[in-house]
Structure formats: C-alpha cells, structure tokens
Amino acid sequence: MNIYDISEKAGVSIATVSRVLNGSSRVSPKTREHVLAVMAEQGYVPNAFARGLGLKSMKTIGLLCPNAGDPYLALAITYLERAFRANGYDCLLSCTGKARSDRVKGVELLLSKLVDGMVLMGSTFLEANESGNKYLQNAAKRVPLVMLNAAYACENVYCVVCDDYRATMEATQSLLDSGRKNILYLYHSRNASGQKKLAGYQAGLQSRGLPIRDDLIHFFAEDKMSVPAVRDFLLSLAHQGLTFDAVLSSEDILSVGAAKYARVSRRSVPESLSIIGYNNSSFALCCEPELTSVDNKLEVLCNACVSTMLSVLSGKDAPQKTVYHAELVKRGSTL
Amino acid sequence: MNIYDISEKAGVSIATVSRVLNGSSRVSPKTREHVLAVMAEQGYVPNAFARGLGLKSMKTIGLLCPNAGDPYLALAITYLERAFRANGYDCLLSCTGKARSDRVKGVELLLSKLVDGMVLMGSTFLEANESGNKYLQNAAKRVPLVMLNAAYACENVYCVVCDDYRATMEATQSLLDSGRKNILYLYHSRNASGQKKLAGYQAGLQSRGLPIRDDLIHFFAEDKMSVPAVRDFLLSLAHQGLTFDAVLSSEDILSVGAAKYARVSRRSVPESLSIIGYNNSSFALCCEPELTSVDNKLEVLCNACVSTMLSVLSGKDAPQKTVYHAELVKRGSTL
DNA sequence: TTGTACGCGTTATCAC
C-alpha cells in the first residue's frame, strides 16, 4: 500500500495525495476529504524511509548517555524523550559507557543514522584537553549538539547547565554558617561537572576563611559508590581518628552512605553530624531523617535542552549557553 | 558524497561499490582494496535512509516502556539497549505513560517508523479483556513483539518473564516458616504482573493453612509510592490497632518505607518485624539493616529478550515463552 | 487546483 495505490483508488495524482498528506495548502476541500477517506479506508501509512530520503530527515533526535542505569540519567531520558515526542520527534538512544572510544563511536553511529540533532547527557562527553573534543566539533558540523550539564563553547553546540559550582559553594557556606567546622566532601566523578562541584566546595571554605584540607576530600570510583561501601569507608576514617561534623557529597547515594555511617556509629543527625546530598533524588527520602539535598532542576534543564534544540532546528537562534541556579532543599539532616 | 561519487573516483560502477559496502560476494581483492581506500579517503558513509528504503529495514528496535523514570525500567532499558547495540541494532525509545490511548499511539508510532521489532516492557501493555489487546495482535502482524515480564499467547508475540507468582509465594512461605504470623502485603500495581505477585502471596498463606485477610493487603497508587508516604501509612495502620510482624512488598521502595516505619516506631528489624522487598535494587541497600529482597534477574531477562528477538529476526524459531525463577536474596531484614 | 516527471541514494537483478 503506497502513495500510488492511494492515488489510483482516489482517482487523483500522487502529487495531490502527497499534498493532502503534508497538510499542504492548495487542495480543494472536496478532494482532500475524498483522499483522506481513501487513506483511512486502506489504513495507509506513508513509508518513513522514503520520506526521510526525500526530506533528509526522519525527525529523530539522538540521545547519548554514558549509562542509563544511573537513576539520575534515567530521569533525564524520561524528561527529554517526553518533550521531544510532544514535538513530533522520536529519540534514538545510545548508552555508550564512559570509555572514550565508545563515546566517539556512539556519536558516529548516531550521525550515520542521520539524526536531526543530538543531546549529550552529562559532562562525561567532554575531554580535558581541547584535542580530545575534536569529535564533538566534527559532529557539530553535521547536526546541532545540545549538551546537558556540560559547558563547551563551539559553533553549533548549545549548552544547558546548572551552576554546580555555586550550588556546592552555597551548600558549604550553609553548613559553615550553621556552626560546622570540618566538612567531609565525597565525590564520584572527576568530569567537568564533578570538578565544578569540588571547586565550589573549596570556594565555600575559602569564602569563610577556612583552609582546604585534602584529608577531608574523598573520591569514590563508580564500583565503590554503594551505600554500604561509603558507610564502611567513613567508619574507617573515623576509626583512624579523622574528625568531621558534616558531610557534603556529589550524589545522594553517597550521602545515604553517610547517614548509614551515622546510625551505625550512633552519631545523631543533624545534632552531631550534618549531611547534604546532591540531585534531590528518591534516595534523599530513604533516610531517617530525610536528607537535605541540592535540587539541580533536572526537569527544567531537560525542557530547556529540548526547546533549544527545537529552536535551532527550526532556524531560529538559540542561546549558546543556558544556566540555571540550583536550590538547596532543606530537610532533617541539617541544622 | 554518495555512491556515485565513490564509483567515479574509484573508476568502477556503483554496483561494485555497493558490493564492497555490503561485504558481498564476488569482488576481486584488488578492486575491493581500491574502493575501500577511496571510501576511507573521502570519509564516505552510506545514506541510512536510502539503504533502509531498499532493505526495508534500518536495523532499529522499538523500546516501549510506560515510564523510564522508574529505576527498574531504566535498568531494563540499559540492558536491552546495550545488548541490541552489540548486535548491530539501534533502539528507538518510546515512553508512553500508562494511559491506554497513549500506549496504543506509541505502538503505532513505532510501527510507522518501520522498526524491525518491538520490546514491550512490563505487563502494563496487557489489558484484562482480550479485545483490549487487539492492538498488540495487529502490531504483531507487522513485526515481532517481545514482552518483558508479561505473558500473552499470540502469533509472533514472544514473552520473557520471571515467575512472580512463585517468587512471592516462596517469600511468603519463608516468612511463615521463620515464625511470622501476620504478613502485611504492600503493592503498587494491579497489572498482570502485580496480580501474579499478589496471588503468590495468597497462595503462600494458604499453603501453610492461613486465611487471606484483606486488612493485611494494601495498595499504593503511583503517586503514593514514596518512602515517607508508606511510613506514615504503616504508622496509621498500627495506630488503628492492626497487628503485623512482617512486611512483604511488590517493590523495594515500599519496603524501605516499612523499614522507616519500624525505626520511627522503635520496632527492631528483624526481631520484631521482618521485611522483604522486591527487585533487589539499590534501595534495598539503603536501610539498616539491609533488606532481604526478591531478585527477579532483570539482566538475565533482558538478555533473553534480545536473543529471542534476534532469533526471530534471523528466521530461526524462538520460544514463545521463556520463564526464569527469581531468587530470594537474604539480608539483615529477615530472621 | 491538479498532474507530470524527476531526484533522493541504495540494493538487487540481470546481462556480459
């Protein structure tokens, strides 16, 4: 069942059928009705490949993420997909993993599928050295790129970020201003966003005249980022004699580990230990008391990604960079 | 840069270029080398739409899920996408929500994009009445359907499920055999899978000669399925005088709520209250003690979905239904 | 307002 069959059964040319199909202007209401009736009767659906061939687009967006199993990124996928779909675009998903070669391959694969644009989720896709981002520059020559939570200045690359630096700085200041002296900082990623968060923590300390102490800053590799692992690690830290009265982390799950440490070692939260998480996820609600957490407005960011992309695709100009401010959601784990 | 350009620069016909491209049969090693060299030099990538038009396939699988924000489904997406990609297929994601009309639309939209097959995640896509599943039957006439965690007997529909019934039955028996008398059952979904779990719980009770008590069975709507909400609900139940010494749930997060209830009301786990969750997710590790949980082997199920789909697509015959057995992972929340 | 004819970039079927 193709456009020729319809044109024949309807007694018109394929051009007319095509016009009806594309809601195009000049078709007499009468023939339009008739053609539509025939199409409905025959259950006709235009061939997407042929259409794509002609239009050079199948209205598809590539979604790249290092790992869709991460609840945070999973949420982002939901938000992005929903918004794109509402605007007539489908999403091709590509979970590349973090290995550089796989990420590059993922980008190329999506390009080879002729997506209209790509959204790159998280700053994992950014390399420290400029030459490492050559693959992004090349991709941007073919389709618009929108980066979520990553900042990269480049032609045809648009960035939507939350101000992680300011967020952790303010969280740190909030802890200090409530009387805390020794804030443990736990983080799980050294990518650009992870570095910003760390820098914000350090800036927060310095803004109150406190030194940056390496013994209060700890990194967790991905496979070590489980609640029990963090709990045990903090237990060992305390056992070694390290003193701390607050924990700030780059991920709620790390802070849940801290809460667990507190319970096991009978330290009361928030009286003896303040805890702040990041992402304001369901995990923040798992603890007793519930965790104060930085809400980085994921849904807002995602919607901004989509509307930016749509603007670019429709030829309108869009902001190269959009920055939102995170919000500290205060709950029972802080004074 | 298309196949004509390459053929011209290489001094061969497009037929030969096409043969080289498809690793196809009889091409002299010499010309093959030459053509490959020209393609590499020109950075030629064949047009996916044109290829799709000819082959009637773009090697794309449609992934349908009611809600990718659900960590469980998010994980499933990761597993499925990874396995399909490893086999040369891309995934078109469609998060439809649970409304019936949207689900039907989602299926139709993927069909209109000419996917090679579809994976439907969760039994949300199954209706109770047979006529409600007409849309699945129709879809199955066009492409193979694989259902994850849903059983539906129909031509060209393949199902991969975990035996939820047996899983909750065994979990229930395990609780009873450890001396528990009054098991609270909390669930969050009334779809086919949710009904199986509930039935398993009931069967477990009856297998030990206990009655099914409606006052011990409670449903949580999606928006009520948060840790604090469950905690508060259990507090109110206890306040009303209901006695229970164990909680079994259809979702880890519900059980986390139960753990929180226990802490707030100073009931010790597992001495005074046993708790079992479902899915064996990260949430099960958030509590102190960690939760015993039913591991329904999601990754195994997903891989089975993919290999089933690949078999069908390659013309081999595949099992109409594949059933796996869940495993009760015992942790500190049970005796 | 409607129809004709060509282009889009491949794959596949023939001949040679």
Added chain:
DNA sequence: GTGATAACGCGTACAA
C-alpha cells in the same frame, strides 16, 4: 568479476 538499470516510495519544481 563487473556494469547497466530497474525498483524502493515519496516530495516537489514545473507545467497545465
């Protein structure tokens, strides 16, 4: 082995 050439199904100038 290799090369013409016809599909594949649709969009769209251009003509009528």
